[in-house]
Amino acid sequence: MTAPAHGQEVVPKFRGPATTAPLGVELSERETPVHPDTRRRAPAAHVTLDAVAREAGVSLATASRALNGTTRVRDDLRGRVRAAADLLGYIPNAHAQALASAEGNRTVGLICHDVGDPYFAGIASGVMRAAAEQDLLVMLASTFREPAREIAYVSMLRAQRARAILLIGSGFQDRAWERAMDAELEPYVRAGGRVAVVSRHRSMRVDTVQPENRAGAAALAASLVKLGHRDFAVLSGPPELTTVADRLAGFREGLAAAGITLRRVVRGAFTREGGHAAACQLLAGGGARPTCVFAVTDVMAVGALAALREAGVRVPEDMSLAGFDDIPVVREVSPPLTTVALPLTEMGEQVIALALRRPSGAGRSRVLRIEGDVVLRGSTGAPPGS
Amino acid sequence: MTAPAHGQEVVPKFRGPATTAPLGVELSERETPVHPDTRRRAPAAHVTLDAVAREAGVSLATASRALNGTTRVRDDLRGRVRAAADLLGYIPNAHAQALASAEGNRTVGLICHDVGDPYFAGIASGVMRAAAEQDLLVMLASTFREPAREIAYVSMLRAQRARAILLIGSGFQDRAWERAMDAELEPYVRAGGRVAVVSRHRSMRVDTVQPENRAGAAALAASLVKLGHRDFAVLSGPPELTTVADRLAGFREGLAAAGITLRRVVRGAFTREGGHAAACQLLAGGGARPTCVFAVTDVMAVGALAALREAGVRVPEDMSLAGFDDIPVVREVSPPLTTVALPLTEMGEQVIALALRRPSGAGRSRVLRIEGDVVLRGSTGAPPGS
DNA sequence: GCGCTTTCAGAAAGCGCTTTCTGGTAAGGT
DNA sequence: ACCTTACCAGAAAGCGCTTTCTGAAAGCGC
Known part of the structure; x- marks a missing residue:
């Protein structure tokens, strides 16, 4: 796992009383005590809204309205629906919701080279924070610097009908890939998807957070x-x-x-x-x-x-x-x-904000320029012999 | 953005010829040249499989089979469908697919405190790599150490019907939150969801990657x-x-x-x-x-x-x-x-593997023990005066 | 008391797919 | 020539929800 290297030394593994396996990794099983059945009914697969409605003695439509509160529902009915939903442990099916409503789903896609890199981790952290505030789920995709994977991810995010696609970091040398990327992004934007990028030039209707x-x-x-x-x-x-x-x-x-x-x-x-x-x-x-x-x-x-x-x-x-x-x-x-x-996390917050504020699909593209501050620290000083 | 601190100094901003705005951040717009209409038809909203089928002159069912290749479809028809899909720029709707098929959707959820923290970033990076190999999308959720948010995220991931939920890192001090988390996870597992955790004790049928x-x-x-x-x-x-x-x-x-x-x-x-x-x-x-x-x-x-x-x-x-x-x-x-x-990235790879390999829902819970290697580097030496 | 509006529950039509199920046609057996 | 398989395309039934539409009941002025 860790190769001995310059100035470091790997100590042979300690064998405490608890550890007997000779491998660096050990797989064991343990029996879980069966959870005592609570009052709650055992949901075979998934509790549907239909079941909730039936339990509450109302129609499907009413149950839906009661839980999402778009139209008025009589208070007692609403209460009954809520109680039934709680009792059954109802969790709405986001896919069905996304399919049925024009709203679409509450997710955004974030594509970067590697979250393990602190630069991307910083920006991603900012995106996450902003997303959390708006109850959005972030679908993260790491390309590990492979252009093909990047394009595949855009395609997957399109299939997922992500509200926005965020592209972080430089594109690839090969113009052909960039063109392929444009081809992938263009219909997405046309269909109302929002795209925003950090530090990456695009030829399209795409918002940009651009460090100076x-x-x-x-x-x-x-x-x-x-x-x-x-x-x-x-x-x-x-x-x-x-x-x-x-x-x-x-x-x-x-x-x-x-x-x-x-x-x-x-x-x-x-x-x-x-x-x-x-x-x-x-x-x-x-x-x-x-x-x-x-x-x-x-x-x-x-x-x-x-x-x-x-x-x-x-x-x-x-x-x-x-x-x-x-x-x-x-x-x-x-x-x-x-x-x-x-300001890495701030840039992350900005790029998602830019994307979500974007008037759906068309429109001018905006560029948010981020100035950097020169910070002098100990690694620079006067030249030798001065 | 950066407060002057011990041993560092922020230099007043450079005003090059290109920069005129007095703010640290500048928002500008630019007009994008309208993309010349290619041969491709302009998709009003989204191209549906129905449209592809019509274009190819086959039925909806055939189009679906041609693209997903589950049953045999005559080669010429398959070709026509593929061509039509390409021509129209068809992207399947993942929500509809997930809803219609028993397969569910190809996503897993990953919950950690903050991807900005290098510990989590390392593990997340491993998860991403493994996910990429299996064409899975990762829905990332950062709790920023708020228990309420953590539970809310599990709920959201349940709604998204994630194939698996991965919980990375220690739980919270408050037993009440842990109990609430169990209550949230239990029906998920019962309904066939897979849960795996890194470095976190759970009372449930959950697989664990546990550093020693x-x-x-x-x-x-x-x-x-x-x-x-x-x-x-x-x-x-x-x-x-x-x-x-x-x-x-x-x-x-x-x-x-x-x-x-x-x-x-x-x-x-x-x-x-x-x-x-x-x-x-x-x-x-x-x-x-x-x-x-x-x-x-x-x-x-x-x-x-x-x-x-x-x-x-x-x-x-x-x-x-x-x-x-x-x-x-x-x-x-x-x-x-x-x-x-x-081995952080490896732990990430293992936790997702553990979750996905898990026989759906029930079954024993497995614990993958990870031994750590003591690595002696320069920060330790003989005690003073020895 | 009658017709009016208003309020709100239920029926039903999809959203875009997958997947039976059905049936037509060609191939093979006698 | 007739019947059985085998193969494969199409019709149709959902998946679980939202949302329009419909209509019953209630409230109101006259």
Whole structure:
């Protein structure tokens, strides 16, 4: 489960008196005492509204109205229906409700690469909070960065008649996939579905929560220049992602404003390991090292920090390091990372709000621009020898 | 969005040429070019199977069979139906399908406290991966630690006729809530629903993925004793949670095996801040400080580490610190934290597997015990002055 | 007391599918 | 040539609900 690695050691397993199995995992069974039958009748499969109506001695229609309160129902009847529903343990069938009513169902779909990634987890957390307030259920889909799966999920969410589909994070390099995605989304929107995205360009009638990647990166560059740096490198991600392109361009812009040219860009995957590898590559390259490195995401920056430490490069004394996003972990590492802070949970709340407020289907698309705050922390300082 | 805090500084926002709005957030609209009408007919609302059948010149029944392939359909007809479905952009209505078929719908419910917490995010990630492989959609519900919301979610998931309900993480202190939860779950299980939980005791016919908290904590204690420590403190969580109780008891057991008595237990919330506060409280108390501290979760340990650093306590020279869970962040802090590693994503995969494999409704309940590995990292060392 | 409106319960028509059940046609046996 | 199987398309009956429509009963003014 855990491979022994640099600076850590896995201790052989403790065998307490309670544990006898030789495996790391043990499956046991236990008999559950049969629940003593309460007063409640045993529902064979599912209690239907029909059963409730019969129990209450009213018609199906009345039972429905009594429980959902759309039209007036005499108080005594309503009481009887409620009591019957309670007694029988009635739970409405959401499918039948969605089918019968024009309302549709109270769910939204959320598609992201991986909830295990703190960036997505932060946004998802915001979506969840907002959804909870509106009694919406969120259908979560993790693509694990496979475009085919992403499209399949949109299709599934369409089948589920989700009120809205939320797409979080960069799209894929391959234009063909993006086109396929548009083809999938277009009829959905036409049919009244709402789509909103975070940090992803779309060609459609889709609302967007868009971090100001350029401005943020430019501001960061300006701050780093102010610390005295002249010599920069960027640890970048897949070049086709707009997020990457914008942050890189913004950083260049910020440097240019001070008459500085970016010396070096190293590309890596959008993961901790990608950042680690990119940093290693940067250090391996001969020549003078930059005094300051900007990783286009915090996740990469965390990997880079580890790489620098392993290589004996002191941060920030030998080299300053900055990231982007402000995921929680960057406050915990030492030194804590300078970054451009994005309000992740708030972005999650906004994207769902944007989608749900959208006038069904057509209409202009809105862009909610989110500014990032440059937060200087311990990972950046004056360049060495200044 | 980000309050200036200890050791960090928020830089005033950069105003690039592109940004003119004075707010941190800006809402703009843009007109989308109207999508040129393709060959495809414009679906007014939703394409129904009926429309597909008509287009293909076959009956509704045949269309259904052609698309789902349960019974044999002549190849040419099947082809015509498929073509018609493609042409019209048919997406089946999952609600109607669920309602009409005995199969039910392809969704499972996942209830946890907060996907923003790396512990839950890790498990959720595992659930997502397993679900993706079986073409299941996951309905995610975050309770934000409110028992009422948790019960409401179970009810909603019941209404959605989720194939399975997965409950992740400790239950609540209040026995009344747990009883209410049982009352909610019991008819669900009776009606054929599957329930599986991670790290949570239930009185019902429910499968469980249960980390070996006692054995793990005991093993950790043994390892720490072996490093030379005699003087321990525990940063604990809410005492009524079985997870907490087990880890604490296990740790005591491990110490007892070496003839050592635990000196001090400080309670805190199950969060980073809880760990921070508990550590502060521990340091504030006068008297000799323990040489080694065990925080019952990594999340708390991370908070504790920050508190120790702020108080000028060096880890591990002045004090050793260990956690439990092995969430990713503990490898990134310095020193990296010694902990008991739980295979979080694997636990997620197991809990959903357990639920889905469960013979519908009744039957024995199974317990999958997960052993933790003690992983010694830089946060633990020999006690000072040895 | 009569016709009027108003109130509210019940009957019934779907929502979009799956799945029997029915029946027509072609193939095979005698 | 006739009858039995076998195969497969279509009709129709729901799945569990919402919602319109219908109509009975009650309240009201005259």
